[in-house]
Amino acid sequence: MSTLRLGVHRLPAAEVVVIQTIVRLSAHDGAFPWKLVDVPPYDALLVDGTTTEGGCPEAATMARAVLTLTRVSSGDPPNTLERPIRAEKLQQWLKNTERELLAAQPALPTTDEQTAMEMEVSDSVRFMLRRWPPAALLGNDSGNVRMASLLSRCELNASELADLSQQSFSRCVGFLQALRKAGVLEVHPESILPRETELPIVPKLTGAVRNHIALGLIGGIRRGLGLRASSRLSKRSTG
Known part of the structure; x- marks a missing residue:
C-alpha cells in the first residue's frame, strides 16, 4: 500500500502531539496508510482556522485535502473538525480523504x-x-x-x-x-535537420593541389597583362 503524507500548519504544539499519537496508534492497523511528516509535499494538511480571519487560504496550495480545526461547531461543515480533537473523527476524515485521493489518482496503464x-x-x-x-x-x-x-x-x-x-x-x-x-x-x-539544408562537404586540399591552383591563377594574370600590352602596341603602330 502506498503511504500518504499528512502535515500540520500553524497548530499549537499540544495539538501536534495529540495528532502524532493518533497517527502512531492508527498505524498498527495495516490498512491505515497515513504518515505524519514535517515537510511538503503533503497529501493532506491540518490547519488552524482561528489563527487568521477566514481560515488559512494558502493551505489550498500546499495540499489537495485540507482539514480546518475550529473552536465552535457551525453545523459540522465539510472538511472541518471541532476542537478538542477526537481520534475517531480524525480517523474517519483521513479514511474518506484516502478514498478521494485514490479515486483521483491516474490509473495504471492497461x-x-x-x-x-x-x-x-x-x-x-x-x-x-x-x-x-x-x-x-x-x-x-x-x-x-x-x-x-x-x-x-x-x-x-x-x-x-x-x-x-x-x-x-x-x-x-x-x-x-x-x-x-x-x-x-x-x-x-526532436527536430531533424532537412537533408536539403545540410552543409556540403568540402574536400580538404593537399599542398600539391593548392600550388597547382596558385600557379594557374598567376599564369592567367600574366596572360591578361600580355594581351593588354599587345593591344596598346598595335594601336600605336596603326596611329
Whole structure:
C-alpha cells in the first residue's frame, strides 16, 4: 500500500502531539496508510482556522485535502473538525480523504495503453516535468522519486530515463504515461535537420593541389597583362 503524507500548519504544539499519537496508534492497523511528516509535499494538511480571519487560504496550495480545526461547531461543515480533537473523527476524515485521493489518482496503464505508449516513446521524443508530481502518484516509491528527479532536471527520452534511473524500460513507459495523464509532463519531439539544408562537404586540399591552383591563377594574370600590352602596341603602330 502506498503511504500518504499528512502535515500540520500553524497548530499549537499540544495539538501536534495529540495528532502524532493518533497517527502512531492508527498505524498498527495495516490498512491505515497515513504518515505524519514535517515537510511538503503533503497529501493532506491540518490547519488552524482561528489563527487568521477566514481560515488559512494558502493551505489550498500546499495540499489537495485540507482539514480546518475550529473552536465552535457551525453545523459540522465539510472538511472541518471541532476542537478538542477526537481520534475517531480524525480517523474517519483521513479514511474518506484516502478514498478521494485514490479515486483521483491516474490509473495504471492497461497492456494496450502501455503498448501504444511504447510506440510513442521512440528515441526522437524527449520528456521533462512541467511541475513536481503529486505525492499520491509517486507513492513513496524510491524508483518513482528517482525518475521524477531526473525528469525535473533535463529532457530525457525513455531509453535514457531507464539507463539513468536503473529501472526497466516498461516501468519507465508506465510512469511516463501516468505523468502525462496527471498533466505534469511536457513532450518535446526532436527536430531533424532537412537533408536539403545540410552543409556540403568540402574536400580538404593537399599542398600539391593548392600550388597547382596558385600557379594557374598567376599564369592567367600574366596572360591578361600580355594581351593588354599587345593591344596598346598595335594601336600605336596603326596611329
